[in-house]
Amino acid sequence: MKKCLNFRFIGLLLILLMMIFSCSDAGIDPDYFDPETETETERNINEEENEEDEEQEDAEDEEDEEDALGPSAELIGGIVVSGTQMVFAFSSEVIFLSVSLSLGLELETEVRVEGNFITVVLEEEIEPGLRFTAELEVEDEWGNVFIEKIDLISKNNRVPQLRINELRTEHDSSSGRVEFIEFYMLTEGNLGGLQVFIESNPSQPIVYEFSPIEVNPGEYVVLHLRTLSDESVDEYGDDLGESGGVGSSATARDFWIPGSTKLLRKTDIVYVMDQDGNVLSAVMISETQDSFWDKDYFIKAAGFLHDRGAWTCAEGGIAGPADAVSSADIRTSTTRSISRDETAENTKTAADWYITANSGATPGLPNNPSRLQ
Secondary structure: OOHHHHHHHHHHHHHHHHHHHHHHOOOOOOOOOOOHOOOOHHHHHHHHHHHHHHHHHHHHHHHHHHHOOOOOOOEEEEEEEEEEEEEEEEOEEEEEEEEEEEEOOOOOOOEEOOOOOOEEEEEEOOOOOOHHHHEOOOOEOOEEEEEEEEEEOOOOOOOOOOOEEEEEEEOOOOOOOOOOEEEEEOEEOOOOOOOEEEEEEEEEEEEEEEOOOEEEOOEEEEOOOOOOOOOOOOOOOOOOOOOOOOOOOOOOOOEEEEOOOOOOOOOOEEEEEEOOEEEEEEEEOOOOOOOOOHHHHHHHHHHHHOOOOOOOOOOOOOOOOHOEOOOOOHOOOOOOEEEOOOOOOOOHHHHHHHOOOOOOOOOOOOOOOOOOO
């Protein structure tokens, strides 16, 4: 009887093992669960995983759509070629849709598209040297519609002939006197877009860019190199007495650089340049009469001005400190200035300049002929 029971038990055990292996071979998912027995935490986790899968699929679908459209064209650049015409270049052919200019004016435009280039022609001229933003809406060959913005400056074809005429390198906050650069106009024209360079500021040598303003021959323009009072305002209008800052002139145009940073030094190189890279006037000053400049930016600027025919040594070569106007006698005076001899021919050398006597600085007026003895 016991043996019979043992055989029955063994038989049942074998049948049970065969069923287990049979289920495994049939591919029963070990991760299978009964939804009715799923906990709330498990249900939340599964829902989050499903949402992530759907978001990934949507992103992949969007990438597939972009690939199907092809790469978007890009704006390479733009340039103003005249008072009424500007040209924009794209990386591939585009279809023009619209253009707007931040000029505050409603201007009629004619647009020509030639392959990668869009030419915009205005009905009226823009003021010379005026900065503005152009916004173009275009469609490329893949059907991408996009808007591109670019900052531009209008062409100045009326640049006056002028000279740097007087410099003050020192300032005194107690008296309100500040450094300045004075310009003398030889012809009529417009100052718009002209840039003033002071090379002792190597990270930002362009210290000022004029906005459009008409000037006349014989007119003085004074660029004050820091602002110490609210009365110091730029005179872009008709009232030459508008500015009330110390050193401003009622008969000259006064312009002021904001802030109180030191920009001009007794060893320096100053010049003014137009949009086409022409140097209109330049001057070199130095406290020492050394043979060579001790700063790389002065060496580079001296070579640049020599190549442009703007300043040389007496023998015609590249100027060093010994060929600059000596500023040593300025010391800390705010009443002396480095002045051009207005009666002499412009040789573009140190021979054209002198240091005025005490109280000889005359911003906005003819230079004082009294020389420091």
